[in-house]
Amino acid sequence: MRRPSKRSSRKLSADSQRLVAYAQAVMDAASRIEERAWESELDRLLTRLLRTGHQDVVDAALDHAFNTAGGAYDALMESVEAVSESTCVEHEGQRYDALLVAAPILAWTRFSIASGSISQDSVITLAAHLNAHLLAPDVRLAMAPTLYAIDQLPRTHAETFALTTQMAMAALKGTPLKPLANPPETAPFLADTRYLLATLVVPQGAPLFRWQSEGNPQERDLALAQWQAQAAPNISRLLPGCGIELLLPEAYYVACREADKRIRPASIRAAVHYLTHTLNVEASGLQAIVGGFGDDLGDNRIDEYRVSFTLHRKSEVVYGLVWPLYGQEDGEPAEGILPPGLAGAASAEQRTPLEEILALLRECGVTHVKHHRGCFPMEICDDCGAPLYLDPEAELVHAEMPEDTPAPTTHFH
Numbered sequence: 173m174r175r176p177s178k179r180s181s182r183k184l185s186a187d188s189q190r191l192v193a194y195a196q197a198v199m200d201a202a203s204r205i206e207e208r209a210w211e212s213e214l215d216r217l218l219t220r221l222l223r224t225g226h227q228d229v230v231d232a233a234l235d236h237a238f239n240t241a242g243g244a245y246d247a248l249m250e251s252v253e254a255v256s257e258s259t260c261v262e263h264e265g266q267r268y269d270a271l272l273v274a275a276p277i278l279a280w281t282r283f284s285i286a287s288g289s290i291s292q293d294s295v296i297t298l299a300a301h302l303n304a305h306l307l308a309p310d311v312r313l314a315m316a317p318t319l320y321a322i323d324q325l326p327r328t329h330a331e332t333f334a335l336t337t338q339m340a341m342a343a344l345k346g347t348p349l350k351p352l353a354n355p356p357e358t359a360p361f362l363a364d365t366r367y368l369l370a371t372l373v374v375p376q377g378a379p380l381f382r383w384q385s386e387g388n389p390q391e392r393d394l395a396l397a398q399w400q401a402q403a404a405p406n407i408s409r410l411l412p413g414c415g416i417e418l419l420l421p422e423a424y425y426v427a428c429r430e431a432d433k434r435i436r437p438a439s440i441r442a443a444v445h446y447l448t449h450t451l452n453v454e455a456s457g458l459q460a461i462v463g464g465f466g467d468d469l470g471d472n473r474i475d476e477y478r479v480s481f482t483l484h485r486k487s488e489v490v491y492g493l494v495w496p497l498y499g500q501e502d503g504e505p506a507e508g509i510l511p512p513g514l515a516g517a518a519s520a521e522q523r524t525p526l527e528e529i530l531a532l533l534r535e536c537g538v539t540h541v542k543h544h545r546g547c548f549p550m551e552i553c554d555d556c557g558a559p560l561y562l563d564p565e566a567e568l569v570h571a572e573m574p575e576d577t578p579a580p581t582t583h584f585h
Contacts, residue, residue, distance in 0.1 A: 173257040175347070183461035184232055184233065184236055185229055185232065187217065187221060187226070187229045187233075188229050188230075188232045188233040188236065189549045190217060191214065191218070191230065191233035191237075191245060191248060191370060192233050192236055192237050192241055192457070194210055194213050194214040194217065194250065195214060195233075195237060195241070195244040195245070195247040195248035195251070196241055196244040196247075197210040197213075197264065198210045198211055198214065198244075198247040198251075198397075199242075199244055199247050206242070207493055211251065213510070214247075214248070214251045214257050215251055215254070218251055218252060218255040218256075219255055219259070219333075220232065221330075221331065222255060222256055222330045222333040223337075224327055225330045225334075226330070227328045227329060229409075229439075230252055230329060230330075233248060234248060234249060234252070242390070252329050253329070253424075253425040255329075255333065256329040256330070256332040256336065257271065257272040257332060257339065257380070257423055257424040257425055258270060258272070258336065259273045259333065259336055259337055259387075260376065261337065261340045261341060261344070261373070263341070263344040263345070266375065267375075267376045268340070268344065268373050268374060268375060268376060269373070269374055269375075269377070269378070269380070270337070270339075270340035270343075270371055270372065270373045271336075271371065271372045271380055271423060272332065272335065272336040272339065272369065272370075272371050272423070272424040273369070273370050273371070273372055273421050273422060273423060273424060274367045274368070274369055274421065274422070274423075274424045274427035274428055274431075275302075275367065275368040275369075275370070275399075275418070275421035275427070276365055276366075276367055276418075276419040276421075276428070276430065276434075277299075277365065277366045277367070277368070277411070277416055277417070277418055277419070277512070277532075278363070278365055278416065278417040278418075278419065278426050278431065278434055278435050278438055278492060279363065279364060279365070279366055279406055279411050279414040279415065279416050280362060280363035280364075280414060280415050280438045280439075280441070281362065281411075281413050281414040281415065281442070282362070282413075282446055282449065282450075283362075283413040283414075284360060285321075285358075285361070285364050285366065285411060285414055286319065286362075286410060286411055286412070286414075286450075287318075287319050287320065287321040287324065287355070287358055287366060288319060288351070288352070288355060289315075289317060289318060289319075289351035289352070290314065290317055290318065290319050290351075290410055291389050292301060292348070294317075294406060294409075294410065294433070295315050296315045297406050298315065298368060298403060298406060298407070299313050299315045299368065299370070301399065301402050301403045302315075302370065302399075302404070302421065304398075304402070305382070305395055305398040305399050305402060306381060306382055306395045306398075306399060306421060307372065307380065307381060307382060308374065308378065308379040308380055308381055308382055308384060308385040310374055310375065310378055311372050311373065311374050312344060312372070312373040312374070312375075313343055313370055313371070313372055313373075314339045314340070314342040314343035314344040314349060314370060314371050315349070315368065315369070315370040316339065316349050316351075316352070316368070316369045316370070317348075317349060317351045318351050318352040318355070319366050319367070319368065319410055319411075320352070320366065320367040320368075320369060321355075321358040321364065321365075321366060321367075322364070322365055322367075322428075323356055323358060323359070324352060324355045324356060324358065325367065325369075325428070326466070329490070332424065332474060333540040335369075336371055336424075336458045336533070338478060339369075339370070339371035340371050340373050342371075343372075343373040344369055344373055356451040359438070362439065362442035362443055362445075362446050363435055363438040363439040363441070363442040363443075365431045365432070365435050365436065366411065367428070367431070368421070369424070370421070381395070382395055383395060383510075384509055388397035392420065395420070396418075399420070400417075400418045403418060404416065404418055407431045413450075417434075417438075419431055419434060427497075429498060430541075432496070432498060433483070433498060436495050436496075437528070437532055439493050439495070440479065440495075440529065440532045440533065440536065441494065441536055443479075443481065443491055443493055444458070444536040444537070444538060445536075446491070447481055447490065447491055450573070451483070451490070451574075453483065455536055455537030455538050456481060456484070456537055456538070456539050457484050458481050458482070458483065458484060458538050458540065459481065459482045459483070459484045459485075459486075459487075459538075459540040459542065459564070460479055460480070460481055460533050460538050460540070460541045460542070461479070461480045461481075461482065461541075461542050461543075461544065461561070461562050461564060462477055462478075462479050462541065462542070462543045462544070462562075462565065463477065463478055463480075463543070463544045463546075463548050463561075463562040463566070464477055464526075464527055464529070464546070464547050464548065465477070465547065465548045465549065465550045466547040466548075466549070466550065467550055471531055473502075473547070474494040474502065474547055475496070475497055475550065476494050476495060476497055476550070477494075477495040477497075477526065477529060478492060478493070478548075478559060478561050478562065479492065479493050479494075479495060479529060479533075479561075480492040480561035480562055480563065480571060481571075482563070482564065484540050487525065487563050487564050487565070488563075488572070488574075489561050489562075489563050489569050489570070489571045489572070490571060490572065490573050490574065491571050491573065492559065492571040494559055495525065495529055497525055501524075501525050502524070502525075512559060526543070530543075542564060544562050544566045548562065548566075548568065549568075551568055554572050558570065558571070
């Protein structure tokens with residue numbers, strides 16, 4: 173979901189060159205008819221490459237388009253995502269449209285956030301809620317019996333395409349899906365996202381969602397409210413000890429991007445809650461240090477903010493979190509100790525990422541906040557791989573809780 177890093181150019185294969193050329197042709201099209209014709213060519217080539225697992229060819233084209241072709245990158249990325257999360261399959265002589273859908277769940281806790289296999293009863297119940305509140309009448313549905321953490325999701329577009337196709341056929345044939353085999357361990361976070369994945373299948377051209385079948389886009393809001401009200405009790409049982417918020421189940425990449433953005437405020441609130449309870453201090457007894465970090469310091473582009481916490485008037489960083497930037501979000505320069513009220517001056521819709529971070533810290537009661545101006549290297553600890561954070565003097569350090577801190581509860585009982 174991140175913006176790609178700038179990479180050195182490399183010689184492109186013929187298929188990579190064609191991908192970039194088709195994407196540029198989409199951008200240059202002078203009519204909708206021409207644009208759709210080029211999109212069809214692009215989608216056809218991408219389908220072949222993803223079906224045969226040639227992710228490297230697609231990645232090379234994306235890198236080249238990002239560095240040299242301007243708007244063609246956006247057209248190519250849009251098509252890559254669309255082809256990998258949606259496809260056309262044939263079953264018993266009929267063609268069907270299939271779409272991979274993610275239902276994101278924002279979760280926060282002082283304990284651990286569960287992931288992994290879920291029972292067949294839970295799958296049946298949650299699938300029934302999807303059918304009842306969100307989906308059009310003729311949709312066939314296959315839901316994976318897994319509660320996914322972000323690092324358990326498909327890692328490439330080719331893997332996403334394979335999962336979409338596999339689940340589509342399961343929906344059409346009525347065959348059960350197996351839980352994710354040997355899922356990677358998840359990193360422990362105080363706030364994190366979990367995902368339910370389902371593939372929706374309809375006869376080609378038929379509507380997928382209730383608001384489509386009723387011809388009323390405003391039904392989306394009602395569908396979300398019903399999903400939150402009806403599915404939350406079932407999902408809460410899958411995530412004991414956690415506060416949760418359910419987001420709208422929708423197309424895979426859109427849902428994942430929205431979850432990436434929406435989990436960031438929860439991370440700050442969870443961190444302050446954890447630190448005040450664990451260290452037995454008020455929020456006003458903490459200091460937050462905010463700094464912008466970039467992958468390529470040559471262009472001074474901020475790719476993420478890192479927020480570190482110390483006890484007030486202390487220099488040792490006890491905790492840290494990362495606030496990644498997405499899409500068109502940009503960092504902004506500022507420095508020094510920020511006076512109360514500055515961060516809340518703009519409305520929530522008008523705030524820059526930095527202003528939103530500062531407003532959230534104030535909202536949580538953290539009154540001592542320092543922002544170090546500039547763009548720092550995205551360094552990590554050589555031993556454990558954890559991000560390094562800024563201390564009050566702008567030195568990059570490891571975040572470590574005091575030695576006499578009570579051991580955290582790793583599981584909820």
